[in-house]
Amino acid sequence: xxxxxxxxxxxxxxxxxxxxxxxxxxxxxxxxxxxxxxxxxxxxxxxxxxxxxxxxxxxxxxxxxxxxxxxxxxxxxxxxxxxxxxxxxxxxxxxxxxxxxxxxxxxxxxxxxxxxxxxxxxxxxxxxxxxxxxxxxxxxxxxxxxxxxxxxxxxxxxxxxxxxxxxxxxxxxxxxxxx
Numbered sequence: 001x002x003x004x005x006x007x008x009x010x011x012x013x014x015x016x017x018x019x020x021x022x023x024x025x026x027x028x029x030x031x032x033x034x035x036x037x038x039x040x041x042x043x044x045x046x047x048x049x050x051x052x053x054x055x056x057x058x059x060x061x062x063x064x065x066x067x068x069x070x071x072x073x074x075x076x077x078x079x080x081x082x083x084x085x086x087x088x089x090x091x092x093x094x095x096x097x098x099x100x101x102x103x104x105x106x107x108x109x110x111x112x113x114x115x116x117x118x119x120x121x122x123x124x125x126x127x128x129x130x131x132x133x134x135x136x137x138x139x140x141x142x143x144x145x146x147x148x149x150x151x152x153x154x155x156x157x158x159x160x161x162x163x164x165x166x167x168x169x170x171x172x173x174x175x176x177x178x179x
Contacts, residue, residue, distance in 0.1 A: 127133045
């Protein structure tokens with residue numbers, strides 16, 4: 001069924017309800033109804049306005065929190081970049097130090113080689129001046145104080161293998177007689 005509202009110029013409004021009952025409103029009832037409707041609309045408007053204002057306040061707070069978080073993240077990023085730059089600088093310094101150490105090691109090795117060369121030259125000079133060292137055609141041969149070559153000397157730690165006198169040496173077997 002259809003409800004029909006009919007307006008009359010007399011200020012009374014008949015309402016046809018489902019029960020087929022007609023209801024009429026006088027002007028004071030209509031005024032109160034409109035007033036209540038307007039008040040409800042005002043309250044809804046205020047709720048929407050205050051709700052939006054509350055949402056905007058919360059959004060501003062959230063945005064400020066995000067800005068602070070972003071600023072802290074930016075600061076941490078700069079700190080990390082600075083730490084990375086320091087680490088890279090330290091690595092480059094370590095490379096430079098390593099190169100200095102390599103150069104120092106090369107210099108020390110060169111000095112050691114030069115010292116070894118000088119020591120060999122002094123040894124050769126000493127051998128050339130030493131009357132106990134005899135020259136051979138193929139090179140120099142060390143001798144002991146008696147003039148005997150070192151390879152003909154026995155091992156003094158073993159019995160019967162001590163130093164041989166010139167009489168004990170047999171020229172045919174290279175002085176190994178008596179061993």
